[in-house]
């Protein structure tokens with residue numbers, strides 16, 4: 334990998350090359366002559382741009398209401414498109430599902446979507462980084478920002494030097510929430526972290542969930558803050574991701590060029606807003622994740638719907654027998670009992686939502702359908718912003734999923750544009 338010599342000062346430093354960092358970098362590079370350094374601790378940006386890369390282009394998907402009005406989001410989404418060049422998926426024949434849903438108090442959102450696929454996403458990221466370099470942005474990959482200083486506008490690079498800046502945009506994503514908390518403590522920026530999404534990932538045969546043939550990633554909203562999230566089909570599989578202290582499941586699909594495996598997976602998530610005395614979503618997610626680690630011997634669990642309905646745990650010996658006629662794509666998940674692992678309120682609301690889904694799309698609760706647990710989305714440390722461009726302190730901006738300004742690729746990119754606009758306004 335190309336190693337660059339870093340300068341001792343930049344007008345703007347952006348930490349994190351996920352979509353929010355990229356959005357900020359493009360905006361500043363295309364609109365000014367400021368010197369810009371983009372720092373990324375991995376070899377390639379992590380997060381959703383690298384994995385699967387489904388892009389949603391309809392407000393409000395991905396845009397938290399507290400920060401975004403429809404008009405501004407739509408305007409910035411047009412700008413996002415000029416960089417990501419989405420090829421929109423078609424959406425058809427969904428009227429019948431919408432009518433059934435409306436009858437039982439469920440809403441199906443109609444969303445413009447594009448999908449890149451895990452096998453193609455690094456190509457996209459590589460070309461974005463090349464374009465940035467051609468615009469004069471210095472991109473330091475495999476370079477980790479260790480910490481920021483309290484009393485000077487400077488940061489320390491791990492195993493490296495101090496670098497000073499006039500403006501900094503922190504865009505470290507969700508996974509590095511504890512790093513973000515440490516920096517906010519240093520900078521004396523106050524924040525809260527009281528929301529978490531907890532749920533399951535459903536895997537079934539495509540014939541049991543045929544809506545995906547007409548609508549790539551159906552966004553369905555159920556009562557009690559339950560929703561579908563991140564549907565994968567075509568060549569779809571489930572993975573487990575390592576977080577600090579536990580694993581969470583997630584879904585992927587490859588691009589259309591790959592052979593179909595005729596499986597579908599999607600998450601059913603319930604949003605939980607915590608109040609005193611537990612106010613940390615990250616902490617709550619970790620407690621639940623650690624419990625599953627204990628019960629599964631260090632993995633995640635899975636249960637067939639047929640067993641779940643009978644109140645019996647799924648067992649390894651019978652997991653693939655009789656009606657259970659497709660194999661799980663996440664082989665390392667442990668056959669177990671969902672109701673022993675999941676808080677009752679979450680399980681009740683998700684099961685009710687699944688039954689509603691089965692009314693709208695009959696078949697999804699076939700006995701063979703597999704429910705994996707846990708899927709945990711810890712959102713953010715919500716900093717207290719002092720202006721609408723996500724500034725937390727003069728010259729300091731915090732954006733993206735890690736700051737609660739977005740919940741998805743396109744909104745993260747839009748957040749980057751907004752922070753960049755804040756800097757451009759300051760220097761004009």
Ligand SMILES: Cc1cc2nc3c(=O)[nH]c(=O)nc-3n(C[C@H](O)[C@H](O)[C@H](O)COP(=O)(O)OP(=O)(O)OC[C@H]3O[C@@H](n4cnc5c(N)ncnc54)[C@H](O)[C@@H]3O)c2cc1C
Nearest residue numbers: 349351352353374379380381387478505506733734741742
């Ligand atoms: C497996 C997976 C699949 C997903 N799939 C989708 C999807 O298909 N569609 C969708 O809309 N959303 C998806 N998401 C959500 C999506 O990833 C986020 O909404 C989006 O990436 C948030 O962008 P971000 O820029 O805030 O953070 P991120 O994309 O997480 O980027 C943050 C970057 O900062 C870097 N970083 C962190 N700390 C430091 C440091 N100290 N020094 C230097 N660099 C640092 C990280 O390595 C990372 O590359 C997915 C998430 C995951 C985990």
